[in-house]
Amino acid sequence: MAKVLSKEEWKKRKKLYAYLKLVAAAMLALLIVLILLIGLIKVVRNLFSKGDLTSSASPTMKQELDITELFLTPNGYTRPQNTLKEVKGIVIHYVAKSGSSAVENRNYYEGLKSNSTSKTAESCHFIIDLDGGIVQCIPLNEVACASGTRNEDTIAITFCHPQIDGEPTAQTYESLLKLTTYLCAEYGLTKDAVIRHSDLGDQSCPKYFAEQEGKWAAFLAELDTALGKVAKEKK
Template sequence: MNTYKGHRNGKRRASGRSTAAGRGKGKSRRKAAVFVENTYIKWGILILAVLTLALAVRGFLSHGGTYVNVDASEPDIDVQLLDVNPYSRPGIESNGITGIVIHYTANPGSTAQENRDYFNGLQYSQETSASSNFVVGLDGEIVQCVPTWEVAYASNDRNYDTVSIEVCHPDESGKFTDETYRSLVQLTAWLCVKFDLTADDVIRHYDVTGKNCPKYFVEHEDAW
């Protein structure tokens, strides 16, 4: 009897050790799984950080060292529509927008307001036909002159299917200020979303007629 009991007790003790060992292995497996999961998370965070940094550097270099964070939300627009007249706002409906054309004013130091007023005054001077849907100023202000669904006299053969943006610049180089550039990018991005356009649909006046406009971005292709 004693031998039998001892045998049973021995089995029990052996079984207890086996259970403890199994629990230990289970804990080890769980720890290993947690370690692997944490490692993947850490690597994922690291890769995301590297990609974010790479995109930031690309954005920084793309504008000559000035980082621009693209914001496609609707910008603050000062709507000052021109009077309907044959010289700057004919009141003709566009054929549907398929592109955005960027211009420069070719009038160093002039403001968005001054360019808007010049367009409106053409109905009286009648010296030429010219206008733009928007003008972006030296401090980043945006003035709207012609509705986006109407023709503006800015882009020659593309007047009827594009939105035109005139951009102010401080000097003869035609380079925009950082404030102007940021507003231009936001306005353009918002218009792309509004009309379901891509970056390829954003062009220079130069791409329509070969005119040196916008000057800085014609003479510095890498900046464009």
């Protein structure tokens, strides 16, 4: 048999119900606020990550590149782990050590981590080998130490070369073009965002392209054509 409640007990029970209702309402309100907040964060994020919105790179583009990740050990000189917040350009360099391989150059950067006497801060996101293979030294959400004041908003690519003239091999050239095309597509950049280190004042880098405007113009024209193709395929 149900217990008959006294007036006092009824009052208590009513109070408890009222309290529970209030808690439920508060939780619901909190949930709604949370959902709205997450929605707002997503909208703001999309507004600021232009790259995501305009990216026309297909997943196969990256797969076609022969990239080996050999990230440098985090250190204050060559991999300071500063966040690369926004990519506004790509800077092209050359390694300036004739005949050296991508791994040798990567290991040179790695060796600089303990080189506190020379305090040389030198690194690159990508190094393109003599055979067209690519070594990645720095993740794309971190800055590299390659392009002075533009480290903060650019991706740095350097390439190997057999001779002192800095001319890339056919395979290196092809990889350089493919990698640059992929990165432009990925970050929604045009050929105008691709520059030489010499455009930032270092007149000797990358020697081959810095000294021969025609070769550089030809590279940019090929890049433009490749990007046009990517955009068409996207449609």
